[in-house]
Amino acid sequence: MRRRNVLRACLILLAASQLPSPAQAEQIIRMSTTYTTADSGLLAYLLPMFEKRTGAEVKVVITGTGKALELAKHGEVDVSLTHARPAEDKLVAEGYGVKRHDVMYNDFILVGPANDPAGIKGGKDVIAAMKKIIAGKARFVSRGDNSGTDLIEKAYWKQIGDRPQAPAYISAGAGMGEALTMAADKEAYALTDRATFAAYKAKTGLVVAVEGDPKMFNPYGIIAVNPAKYPGVNYKGATQLIDWITSDEGQRAIAAFRVAGQQVFFPSAKVGR
Structure with a gap:
Protein backbone atom coordinates (compact mmCIF):
# COMPACT_ATOMS: atom_id res chain seq x y z
CA MET A 1 0.00 0.00 0.00
CA ARG A 2 2.83 2.32 0.94
CA ARG A 3 4.65 1.57 -2.35
CA ARG A 4 1.43 2.33 -4.24
CA ASN A 5 1.09 5.70 -2.48
CA VAL A 6 4.71 6.56 -3.19
CA LEU A 7 4.21 5.65 -6.86
CA ARG A 8 1.05 7.77 -7.02
CA ALA A 9 2.90 10.70 -5.44
CA CYS A 10 5.70 10.35 -8.01
CA LEU A 11 3.20 10.34 -10.86
CA ILE A 12 1.52 13.47 -9.47
CA LEU A 13 4.88 15.21 -9.19
CA LEU A 14 5.78 14.16 -12.74
CA ALA A 15 2.47 15.47 -14.10
CA ALA A 16 2.89 18.72 -12.19
CA SER A 17 6.39 19.17 -13.61
CA GLN A 18 4.96 18.98 -17.13
CA LEU A 19 2.31 21.64 -16.55
CA PRO A 20 3.17 25.25 -17.39
CA SER A 21 3.83 27.46 -14.40
CA PRO A 22 1.40 30.36 -13.81
CA ASN A 106 -9.23 43.65 -47.74
CA ASP A 107 -11.86 42.89 -50.33
CA PHE A 108 -13.72 40.01 -51.88
CA ILE A 109 -13.51 39.20 -55.57
CA LEU A 110 -15.31 36.79 -57.86
CA VAL A 111 -12.88 34.49 -59.65
CA GLY A 112 -13.39 31.84 -62.25
CA PRO A 113 -11.96 29.93 -65.22
CA ALA A 114 -10.19 31.89 -67.93
CA ASN A 115 -12.82 30.92 -70.54
CA ASP A 116 -15.48 32.73 -68.44
CA PRO A 117 -18.56 30.61 -69.32
CA ALA A 118 -20.97 33.04 -67.60
CA GLY A 119 -19.58 36.09 -69.41
CA ILE A 120 -18.98 38.14 -66.26
CA LYS A 121 -15.29 39.04 -66.60
CA GLY A 122 -14.55 42.73 -66.19
CA GLY A 123 -17.73 43.47 -64.26
CA LYS A 124 -17.94 45.56 -61.08
CA ASP A 125 -21.43 44.54 -59.89
CA VAL A 126 -21.28 41.33 -57.87
CA ILE A 127 -25.06 40.83 -57.75
CA ALA A 128 -25.45 41.22 -61.52
CA ALA A 129 -22.57 38.78 -62.06
CA MET A 130 -24.05 36.17 -59.76
CA LYS A 131 -27.39 36.44 -61.55
CA LYS A 132 -25.54 35.66 -64.80
CA ILE A 133 -23.90 32.63 -63.16
CA ILE A 134 -27.36 31.33 -62.26
CA ALA A 135 -28.82 32.08 -65.70
CA GLY A 136 -25.91 30.45 -67.50
CA LYS A 137 -26.02 27.36 -65.23
CA ALA A 138 -22.30 27.85 -64.65
CA ARG A 139 -20.63 25.96 -61.82
CA PHE A 140 -20.00 27.73 -58.51
CA VAL A 141 -17.97 26.45 -55.56
CA SER A 142 -19.09 27.69 -52.15
CA ARG A 143 -16.99 27.53 -48.99
CA GLY A 144 -20.02 26.04 -47.20
CA ASP A 145 -18.28 26.29 -43.81
CA ASN A 146 -20.04 29.18 -42.02
CA SER A 147 -16.96 31.35 -42.50
CA GLY A 148 -17.10 35.11 -43.05
CA THR A 149 -16.72 34.49 -46.78
CA ASP A 150 -19.52 31.92 -46.70
CA LEU A 151 -21.84 34.30 -44.83
CA ILE A 152 -21.20 37.10 -47.33
CA GLU A 153 -21.82 34.77 -50.28
CA LYS A 154 -25.12 33.58 -48.77
CA ALA A 155 -26.15 37.20 -48.21
CA TYR A 156 -25.64 37.86 -51.94
CA TRP A 157 -27.79 34.86 -52.93
CA LYS A 158 -30.45 35.99 -50.44
CA GLN A 159 -30.48 39.44 -52.03
CA ILE A 160 -30.94 37.82 -55.45
CA GLY A 161 -33.61 35.46 -54.15
CA ASP A 162 -32.05 32.47 -55.89
CA ARG A 163 -28.81 30.55 -56.27
CA PRO A 164 -27.38 27.92 -58.63
CA GLN A 165 -28.86 24.46 -58.22
CA ALA A 166 -27.00 21.17 -57.87
CA PRO A 167 -24.94 19.87 -59.54
CA ALA A 168 -23.81 23.36 -60.62
CA TYR A 169 -23.64 24.53 -56.99
CA ILE A 170 -20.88 22.75 -55.06
CA SER A 171 -20.49 23.18 -51.29
CA ALA A 172 -16.87 22.48 -50.39
CA GLY A 173 -17.20 22.57 -46.60
CA ALA A 174 -13.57 23.67 -46.53
CA GLY A 175 -11.20 26.59 -46.19
CA MET A 176 -10.60 29.19 -48.88
CA GLY A 177 -7.50 27.58 -50.34
CA GLU A 178 -9.21 24.22 -50.71
CA ALA A 179 -12.30 25.86 -52.21
CA LEU A 180 -10.17 27.65 -54.81
CA THR A 181 -8.39 24.42 -55.66
CA MET A 182 -11.77 22.74 -56.12
CA ALA A 183 -13.04 25.63 -58.27
CA ALA A 184 -10.03 25.23 -60.55
CA ASP A 185 -10.62 21.48 -60.81
CA LYS A 186 -14.33 21.96 -61.62
CA GLU A 187 -13.82 25.02 -63.88
CA ALA A 188 -16.14 26.90 -61.54
CA TYR A 189 -16.54 30.37 -60.11
CA ALA A 190 -15.92 31.19 -56.44
CA LEU A 191 -16.09 34.13 -54.08
CA THR A 192 -12.75 34.68 -52.36
CA ASP A 193 -10.79 37.26 -50.44
CA ARG A 194 -8.11 38.88 -52.55
CA ALA A 195 -5.25 37.87 -50.23
CA THR A 196 -5.86 34.12 -50.41
CA PHE A 197 -6.47 34.31 -54.16
CA ALA A 198 -3.11 36.03 -54.64
CA ALA A 199 -1.45 33.16 -52.76
CA TYR A 200 -3.26 30.49 -54.85
CA LYS A 201 -3.49 32.21 -58.24
CA ALA A 202 -0.46 30.54 -59.83
CA LYS A 203 -1.40 27.03 -58.73
CA THR A 204 -5.10 27.28 -59.73
CA GLY A 205 -5.01 29.23 -62.99
CA LEU A 206 -8.22 31.04 -61.98
CA VAL A 207 -8.63 34.68 -63.00
CA VAL A 208 -10.37 37.68 -61.46
CA ALA A 209 -13.83 38.06 -62.99
CA VAL A 210 -15.47 40.76 -60.85
CA GLU A 211 -13.87 43.26 -58.47
CA GLY A 212 -14.35 46.76 -57.14
CA ASP A 213 -17.96 46.54 -55.91
CA PRO A 214 -18.35 48.39 -52.55
CA LYS A 215 -20.46 45.44 -51.38
CA MET A 216 -17.28 43.37 -51.45
CA PHE A 217 -15.45 45.41 -48.80
CA ASN A 218 -14.16 43.04 -46.09
Missing part, protein backbone atom coordinates in the same frame (compact mmCIF):
# COMPACT_ATOMS: atom_id res chain seq x y z
CA ALA A 23 3.99 32.71 -15.32
CA GLN A 24 4.38 30.47 -18.38
CA ALA A 25 0.62 30.07 -18.79
CA GLU A 26 0.22 33.85 -18.79
CA GLN A 27 2.59 34.01 -21.75
CA ILE A 28 0.38 31.71 -23.85
CA ILE A 29 -2.35 33.50 -25.79
CA ARG A 30 -5.03 31.39 -27.48
CA MET A 31 -6.40 33.03 -30.61
CA SER A 32 -9.13 31.82 -32.96
CA THR A 33 -9.01 33.22 -36.46
CA THR A 34 -10.00 32.54 -40.04
CA TYR A 35 -8.51 30.50 -42.86
CA THR A 36 -7.87 33.69 -44.83
CA THR A 37 -5.34 35.05 -42.34
CA ALA A 38 -3.50 31.71 -42.46
CA ASP A 39 -3.86 30.79 -46.15
CA SER A 40 -2.61 34.22 -47.23
CA GLY A 41 0.53 33.86 -45.10
CA LEU A 42 -0.29 36.88 -42.92
CA LEU A 43 -0.19 35.04 -39.59
CA ALA A 44 3.18 33.44 -40.31
CA TYR A 45 4.46 36.94 -41.08
CA LEU A 46 2.89 38.89 -38.19
CA LEU A 47 2.93 36.66 -35.13
CA PRO A 48 6.73 36.10 -34.91
CA MET A 49 7.12 39.89 -34.69
CA PHE A 50 4.69 40.08 -31.78
CA GLU A 51 6.21 37.07 -30.03
CA LYS A 52 9.74 38.47 -30.36
CA ARG A 53 8.58 41.83 -29.02
CA THR A 54 6.70 40.44 -26.00
CA GLY A 55 8.05 36.97 -25.26
CA ALA A 56 4.49 35.63 -25.47
CA GLU A 57 3.44 32.60 -27.51
CA VAL A 58 0.29 32.72 -29.62
CA LYS A 59 -1.44 29.37 -30.08
CA VAL A 60 -3.74 29.71 -33.08
CA VAL A 61 -6.96 27.86 -33.89
CA ILE A 62 -7.65 28.28 -37.61
CA THR A 63 -11.26 27.77 -38.66
CA GLY A 64 -14.21 29.56 -40.26
CA THR A 65 -15.33 32.85 -38.72
CA GLY A 66 -18.53 31.32 -37.31
CA LYS A 67 -16.58 28.65 -35.43
CA ALA A 68 -13.88 31.14 -34.39
CA LEU A 69 -16.51 33.32 -32.71
CA GLU A 70 -18.20 30.28 -31.14
CA LEU A 71 -14.87 29.38 -29.52
CA ALA A 72 -14.72 32.90 -28.09
CA LYS A 73 -18.33 32.70 -26.93
CA HIS A 74 -17.56 29.54 -24.94
CA GLY A 75 -14.33 30.87 -23.43
CA GLU A 76 -12.17 28.36 -25.27
CA VAL A 77 -9.81 31.06 -26.57
CA ASP A 78 -8.60 34.39 -25.25
CA VAL A 79 -9.04 36.50 -28.38
CA SER A 80 -10.56 36.25 -31.88
CA LEU A 81 -9.53 37.87 -35.17
CA THR A 82 -12.35 37.54 -37.70
CA HIS A 83 -14.21 39.22 -40.56
CA ALA A 84 -17.97 39.10 -39.99
CA ARG A 85 -18.94 42.46 -38.52
CA PRO A 86 -22.58 41.69 -37.55
CA ALA A 87 -21.55 38.49 -35.74
CA GLU A 88 -18.65 40.30 -34.05
CA ASP A 89 -20.90 43.10 -32.82
CA LYS A 90 -23.36 40.50 -31.50
CA LEU A 91 -20.59 38.74 -29.53
CA VAL A 92 -19.76 42.03 -27.80
CA ALA A 93 -23.41 43.02 -27.29
CA GLU A 94 -24.11 39.70 -25.57
CA GLY A 95 -21.21 40.29 -23.18
CA TYR A 96 -18.89 37.53 -24.40
CA GLY A 97 -16.41 39.95 -25.94
CA VAL A 98 -15.07 43.13 -24.30
CA LYS A 99 -14.75 45.42 -27.33
CA ARG A 100 -14.28 45.10 -31.08
CA HIS A 101 -11.22 46.83 -32.53
CA ASP A 102 -10.72 47.58 -36.23
CA VAL A 103 -7.53 45.94 -37.49
CA MET A 104 -7.47 45.93 -41.29
CA TYR A 105 -9.51 45.31 -44.38
CA PRO A 219 -13.24 44.50 -42.65
CA TYR A 220 -11.42 42.50 -39.96
CA GLY A 221 -11.84 43.04 -36.21
CA ILE A 222 -10.19 41.66 -33.07
CA ILE A 223 -12.03 40.98 -29.81
CA ALA A 224 -10.80 39.92 -26.36
CA VAL A 225 -12.97 37.39 -24.54
CA ASN A 226 -14.67 38.92 -21.49
CA PRO A 227 -12.94 37.79 -18.24
CA ALA A 228 -16.14 38.61 -16.34
CA LYS A 229 -17.73 35.68 -18.20
CA TYR A 230 -14.67 33.44 -18.14
CA PRO A 231 -12.22 34.33 -15.32
CA GLY A 232 -9.72 31.76 -16.61
CA VAL A 233 -9.03 33.49 -19.93
CA ASN A 234 -5.73 35.27 -20.49
CA TYR A 235 -7.23 38.75 -20.78
CA LYS A 236 -3.89 40.41 -20.12
CA GLY A 237 -2.29 38.54 -23.01
CA ALA A 238 -5.26 39.16 -25.29
CA THR A 239 -5.07 42.89 -24.55
CA GLN A 240 -1.34 42.84 -25.19
CA LEU A 241 -1.91 41.30 -28.64
CA ILE A 242 -4.71 43.75 -29.45
CA ASP A 243 -2.59 46.71 -28.38
CA TRP A 244 0.28 45.56 -30.59
CA ILE A 245 -1.70 44.72 -33.72
CA THR A 246 -3.53 48.08 -33.58
CA SER A 247 -0.35 50.06 -32.75
CA ASP A 248 1.81 52.00 -35.20
CA GLU A 249 4.21 49.05 -35.37
CA GLY A 250 1.51 46.44 -35.96
CA GLN A 251 -0.31 48.53 -38.52
CA ARG A 252 2.90 49.26 -40.45
CA ALA A 253 3.64 45.52 -40.48
CA ILE A 254 0.20 44.79 -41.96
CA ALA A 255 0.72 47.47 -44.63
CA ALA A 256 4.13 46.03 -45.53
CA PHE A 257 2.86 42.46 -46.01
CA ARG A 258 2.87 41.37 -49.66
CA VAL A 259 1.65 38.34 -51.62
CA ALA A 260 3.34 38.01 -55.01
CA GLY A 261 4.45 41.64 -54.64
CA GLN A 262 0.90 42.89 -54.06
CA GLN A 263 -0.47 44.58 -50.93
CA VAL A 264 -3.55 42.59 -49.94
CA PHE A 265 -4.38 43.85 -46.42
CA PHE A 266 -4.83 47.50 -45.51
CA PRO A 267 -4.52 48.73 -41.89
CA SER A 268 -7.65 50.34 -40.44
CA ALA A 269 -7.03 50.81 -36.70
CA LYS A 270 -7.31 54.36 -35.41
CA VAL A 271 -3.58 54.70 -34.78
CA GLY A 272 -2.63 57.37 -32.27
CA ARG A 273 -6.13 57.39 -30.68
Whole structure:
Protein backbone atom coordinates (compact mmCIF):
# COMPACT_ATOMS: atom_id res chain seq x y z
CA MET A 1 0.00 0.00 0.00
CA ARG A 2 2.83 2.32 0.94
CA ARG A 3 4.65 1.57 -2.35
CA ARG A 4 1.43 2.33 -4.24
CA ASN A 5 1.09 5.70 -2.48
CA VAL A 6 4.71 6.56 -3.19
CA LEU A 7 4.21 5.65 -6.86
CA ARG A 8 1.05 7.77 -7.02
CA ALA A 9 2.90 10.70 -5.44
CA CYS A 10 5.70 10.35 -8.01
CA LEU A 11 3.20 10.34 -10.86
CA ILE A 12 1.52 13.47 -9.47
CA LEU A 13 4.88 15.21 -9.19
CA LEU A 14 5.78 14.16 -12.74
CA ALA A 15 2.47 15.47 -14.10
CA ALA A 16 2.89 18.72 -12.19
CA SER A 17 6.39 19.17 -13.61
CA GLN A 18 4.96 18.98 -17.13
CA LEU A 19 2.31 21.64 -16.55
CA PRO A 20 3.17 25.25 -17.39
CA SER A 21 3.83 27.46 -14.40
CA PRO A 22 1.40 30.36 -13.81
CA ALA A 23 3.99 32.71 -15.32
CA GLN A 24 4.38 30.47 -18.38
CA ALA A 25 0.62 30.07 -18.79
CA GLU A 26 0.22 33.85 -18.79
CA GLN A 27 2.59 34.01 -21.75
CA ILE A 28 0.38 31.71 -23.85
CA ILE A 29 -2.35 33.50 -25.79
CA ARG A 30 -5.03 31.39 -27.48
CA MET A 31 -6.40 33.03 -30.61
CA SER A 32 -9.13 31.82 -32.96
CA THR A 33 -9.01 33.22 -36.46
CA THR A 34 -10.00 32.54 -40.04
CA TYR A 35 -8.51 30.50 -42.86
CA THR A 36 -7.87 33.69 -44.83
CA THR A 37 -5.34 35.05 -42.34
CA ALA A 38 -3.50 31.71 -42.46
CA ASP A 39 -3.86 30.79 -46.15
CA SER A 40 -2.61 34.22 -47.23
CA GLY A 41 0.53 33.86 -45.10
CA LEU A 42 -0.29 36.88 -42.92
CA LEU A 43 -0.19 35.04 -39.59
CA ALA A 44 3.18 33.44 -40.31
CA TYR A 45 4.46 36.94 -41.08
CA LEU A 46 2.89 38.89 -38.19
CA LEU A 47 2.93 36.66 -35.13
CA PRO A 48 6.73 36.10 -34.91
CA MET A 49 7.12 39.89 -34.69
CA PHE A 50 4.69 40.08 -31.78
CA GLU A 51 6.21 37.07 -30.03
CA LYS A 52 9.74 38.47 -30.36
CA ARG A 53 8.58 41.83 -29.02
CA THR A 54 6.70 40.44 -26.00
CA GLY A 55 8.05 36.97 -25.26
CA ALA A 56 4.49 35.63 -25.47
CA GLU A 57 3.44 32.60 -27.51
CA VAL A 58 0.29 32.72 -29.62
CA LYS A 59 -1.44 29.37 -30.08
CA VAL A 60 -3.74 29.71 -33.08
CA VAL A 61 -6.96 27.86 -33.89
CA ILE A 62 -7.65 28.28 -37.61
CA THR A 63 -11.26 27.77 -38.66
CA GLY A 64 -14.21 29.56 -40.26
CA THR A 65 -15.33 32.85 -38.72
CA GLY A 66 -18.53 31.32 -37.31
CA LYS A 67 -16.58 28.65 -35.43
CA ALA A 68 -13.88 31.14 -34.39
CA LEU A 69 -16.51 33.32 -32.71
CA GLU A 70 -18.20 30.28 -31.14
CA LEU A 71 -14.87 29.38 -29.52
CA ALA A 72 -14.72 32.90 -28.09
CA LYS A 73 -18.33 32.70 -26.93
CA HIS A 74 -17.56 29.54 -24.94
CA GLY A 75 -14.33 30.87 -23.43
CA GLU A 76 -12.17 28.36 -25.27
CA VAL A 77 -9.81 31.06 -26.57
CA ASP A 78 -8.60 34.39 -25.25
CA VAL A 79 -9.04 36.50 -28.38
CA SER A 80 -10.56 36.25 -31.88
CA LEU A 81 -9.53 37.87 -35.17
CA THR A 82 -12.35 37.54 -37.70
CA HIS A 83 -14.21 39.22 -40.56
CA ALA A 84 -17.97 39.10 -39.99
CA ARG A 85 -18.94 42.46 -38.52
CA PRO A 86 -22.58 41.69 -37.55
CA ALA A 87 -21.55 38.49 -35.74
CA GLU A 88 -18.65 40.30 -34.05
CA ASP A 89 -20.90 43.10 -32.82
CA LYS A 90 -23.36 40.50 -31.50
CA LEU A 91 -20.59 38.74 -29.53
CA VAL A 92 -19.76 42.03 -27.80
CA ALA A 93 -23.41 43.02 -27.29
CA GLU A 94 -24.11 39.70 -25.57
CA GLY A 95 -21.21 40.29 -23.18
CA TYR A 96 -18.89 37.53 -24.40
CA GLY A 97 -16.41 39.95 -25.94
CA VAL A 98 -15.07 43.13 -24.30
CA LYS A 99 -14.75 45.42 -27.33
CA ARG A 100 -14.28 45.10 -31.08
CA HIS A 101 -11.22 46.83 -32.53
CA ASP A 102 -10.72 47.58 -36.23
CA VAL A 103 -7.53 45.94 -37.49
CA MET A 104 -7.47 45.93 -41.29
CA TYR A 105 -9.51 45.31 -44.38
CA ASN A 106 -9.23 43.65 -47.74
CA ASP A 107 -11.86 42.89 -50.33
CA PHE A 108 -13.72 40.01 -51.88
CA ILE A 109 -13.51 39.20 -55.57
CA LEU A 110 -15.31 36.79 -57.86
CA VAL A 111 -12.88 34.49 -59.65
CA GLY A 112 -13.39 31.84 -62.25
CA PRO A 113 -11.96 29.93 -65.22
CA ALA A 114 -10.19 31.89 -67.93
CA ASN A 115 -12.82 30.92 -70.54
CA ASP A 116 -15.48 32.73 -68.44
CA PRO A 117 -18.56 30.61 -69.32
CA ALA A 118 -20.97 33.04 -67.60
CA GLY A 119 -19.58 36.09 -69.41
CA ILE A 120 -18.98 38.14 -66.26
CA LYS A 121 -15.29 39.04 -66.60
CA GLY A 122 -14.55 42.73 -66.19
CA GLY A 123 -17.73 43.47 -64.26
CA LYS A 124 -17.94 45.56 -61.08
CA ASP A 125 -21.43 44.54 -59.89
CA VAL A 126 -21.28 41.33 -57.87
CA ILE A 127 -25.06 40.83 -57.75
CA ALA A 128 -25.45 41.22 -61.52
CA ALA A 129 -22.57 38.78 -62.06
CA MET A 130 -24.05 36.17 -59.76
CA LYS A 131 -27.39 36.44 -61.55
CA LYS A 132 -25.54 35.66 -64.80
CA ILE A 133 -23.90 32.63 -63.16
CA ILE A 134 -27.36 31.33 -62.26
CA ALA A 135 -28.82 32.08 -65.70
CA GLY A 136 -25.91 30.45 -67.50
CA LYS A 137 -26.02 27.36 -65.23
CA ALA A 138 -22.30 27.85 -64.65
CA ARG A 139 -20.63 25.96 -61.82
CA PHE A 140 -20.00 27.73 -58.51
CA VAL A 141 -17.97 26.45 -55.56
CA SER A 142 -19.09 27.69 -52.15
CA ARG A 143 -16.99 27.53 -48.99
CA GLY A 144 -20.02 26.04 -47.20
CA ASP A 145 -18.28 26.29 -43.81
CA ASN A 146 -20.04 29.18 -42.02
CA SER A 147 -16.96 31.35 -42.50
CA GLY A 148 -17.10 35.11 -43.05
CA THR A 149 -16.72 34.49 -46.78
CA ASP A 150 -19.52 31.92 -46.70
CA LEU A 151 -21.84 34.30 -44.83
CA ILE A 152 -21.20 37.10 -47.33
CA GLU A 153 -21.82 34.77 -50.28
CA LYS A 154 -25.12 33.58 -48.77
CA ALA A 155 -26.15 37.20 -48.21
CA TYR A 156 -25.64 37.86 -51.94
CA TRP A 157 -27.79 34.86 -52.93
CA LYS A 158 -30.45 35.99 -50.44
CA GLN A 159 -30.48 39.44 -52.03
CA ILE A 160 -30.94 37.82 -55.45
CA GLY A 161 -33.61 35.46 -54.15
CA ASP A 162 -32.05 32.47 -55.89
CA ARG A 163 -28.81 30.55 -56.27
CA PRO A 164 -27.38 27.92 -58.63
CA GLN A 165 -28.86 24.46 -58.22
CA ALA A 166 -27.00 21.17 -57.87
CA PRO A 167 -24.94 19.87 -59.54
CA ALA A 168 -23.81 23.36 -60.62
CA TYR A 169 -23.64 24.53 -56.99
CA ILE A 170 -20.88 22.75 -55.06
CA SER A 171 -20.49 23.18 -51.29
CA ALA A 172 -16.87 22.48 -50.39
CA GLY A 173 -17.20 22.57 -46.60
CA ALA A 174 -13.57 23.67 -46.53
CA GLY A 175 -11.20 26.59 -46.19
CA MET A 176 -10.60 29.19 -48.88
CA GLY A 177 -7.50 27.58 -50.34
CA GLU A 178 -9.21 24.22 -50.71
CA ALA A 179 -12.30 25.86 -52.21
CA LEU A 180 -10.17 27.65 -54.81
CA THR A 181 -8.39 24.42 -55.66
CA MET A 182 -11.77 22.74 -56.12
CA ALA A 183 -13.04 25.63 -58.27
CA ALA A 184 -10.03 25.23 -60.55
CA ASP A 185 -10.62 21.48 -60.81
CA LYS A 186 -14.33 21.96 -61.62
CA GLU A 187 -13.82 25.02 -63.88
CA ALA A 188 -16.14 26.90 -61.54
CA TYR A 189 -16.54 30.37 -60.11
CA ALA A 190 -15.92 31.19 -56.44
CA LEU A 191 -16.09 34.13 -54.08
CA THR A 192 -12.75 34.68 -52.36
CA ASP A 193 -10.79 37.26 -50.44
CA ARG A 194 -8.11 38.88 -52.55
CA ALA A 195 -5.25 37.87 -50.23
CA THR A 196 -5.86 34.12 -50.41
CA PHE A 197 -6.47 34.31 -54.16
CA ALA A 198 -3.11 36.03 -54.64
CA ALA A 199 -1.45 33.16 -52.76
CA TYR A 200 -3.26 30.49 -54.85
CA LYS A 201 -3.49 32.21 -58.24
CA ALA A 202 -0.46 30.54 -59.83
CA LYS A 203 -1.40 27.03 -58.73
CA THR A 204 -5.10 27.28 -59.73
CA GLY A 205 -5.01 29.23 -62.99
CA LEU A 206 -8.22 31.04 -61.98
CA VAL A 207 -8.63 34.68 -63.00
CA VAL A 208 -10.37 37.68 -61.46
CA ALA A 209 -13.83 38.06 -62.99
CA VAL A 210 -15.47 40.76 -60.85
CA GLU A 211 -13.87 43.26 -58.47
CA GLY A 212 -14.35 46.76 -57.14
CA ASP A 213 -17.96 46.54 -55.91
CA PRO A 214 -18.35 48.39 -52.55
CA LYS A 215 -20.46 45.44 -51.38
CA MET A 216 -17.28 43.37 -51.45
CA PHE A 217 -15.45 45.41 -48.80
CA ASN A 218 -14.16 43.04 -46.09
CA PRO A 219 -13.24 44.50 -42.65
CA TYR A 220 -11.42 42.50 -39.96
CA GLY A 221 -11.84 43.04 -36.21
CA ILE A 222 -10.19 41.66 -33.07
CA ILE A 223 -12.03 40.98 -29.81
CA ALA A 224 -10.80 39.92 -26.36
CA VAL A 225 -12.97 37.39 -24.54
CA ASN A 226 -14.67 38.92 -21.49
CA PRO A 227 -12.94 37.79 -18.24
CA ALA A 228 -16.14 38.61 -16.34
CA LYS A 229 -17.73 35.68 -18.20
CA TYR A 230 -14.67 33.44 -18.14
CA PRO A 231 -12.22 34.33 -15.32
CA GLY A 232 -9.72 31.76 -16.61
CA VAL A 233 -9.03 33.49 -19.93
CA ASN A 234 -5.73 35.27 -20.49
CA TYR A 235 -7.23 38.75 -20.78
CA LYS A 236 -3.89 40.41 -20.12
CA GLY A 237 -2.29 38.54 -23.01
CA ALA A 238 -5.26 39.16 -25.29
CA THR A 239 -5.07 42.89 -24.55
CA GLN A 240 -1.34 42.84 -25.19
CA LEU A 241 -1.91 41.30 -28.64
CA ILE A 242 -4.71 43.75 -29.45
CA ASP A 243 -2.59 46.71 -28.38
CA TRP A 244 0.28 45.56 -30.59
CA ILE A 245 -1.70 44.72 -33.72
CA THR A 246 -3.53 48.08 -33.58
CA SER A 247 -0.35 50.06 -32.75
CA ASP A 248 1.81 52.00 -35.20
CA GLU A 249 4.21 49.05 -35.37
CA GLY A 250 1.51 46.44 -35.96
CA GLN A 251 -0.31 48.53 -38.52
CA ARG A 252 2.90 49.26 -40.45
CA ALA A 253 3.64 45.52 -40.48
CA ILE A 254 0.20 44.79 -41.96
CA ALA A 255 0.72 47.47 -44.63
CA ALA A 256 4.13 46.03 -45.53
CA PHE A 257 2.86 42.46 -46.01
CA ARG A 258 2.87 41.37 -49.66
CA VAL A 259 1.65 38.34 -51.62
CA ALA A 260 3.34 38.01 -55.01
CA GLY A 261 4.45 41.64 -54.64
CA GLN A 262 0.90 42.89 -54.06
CA GLN A 263 -0.47 44.58 -50.93
CA VAL A 264 -3.55 42.59 -49.94
CA PHE A 265 -4.38 43.85 -46.42
CA PHE A 266 -4.83 47.50 -45.51
CA PRO A 267 -4.52 48.73 -41.89
CA SER A 268 -7.65 50.34 -40.44
CA ALA A 269 -7.03 50.81 -36.70
CA LYS A 270 -7.31 54.36 -35.41
CA VAL A 271 -3.58 54.70 -34.78
CA GLY A 272 -2.63 57.37 -32.27
CA ARG A 273 -6.13 57.39 -30.68
